[in-house]
Amino acid sequence: MDNQFKKLLLIIIACSFLVxxxxxxxxMEWPGATLIFNVGVVLEVIFGATIMVYLLKNKNK
Structure with missing residues (x-):
């Protein structure tokens, strides 16, 4: 695994913790929890798609 892929994996793991x-x-019904949850989900989807594109581009290497 190269360095860029490791960084993407760490980012998506951090987003999972945020979710x-x-x-x-x-x-626990804290105010602002929905915002934290939604931001985490959006970031996870974005970086998940980035990882999929990266893997598809480097499939034959």
């Missing part, structure tokens, strides 16, 4: 914390705060 987890948002869900936890939402269960």
């Amino acid at each position: 987890g914390f948002g869900a936890l705060f939402k269960i």
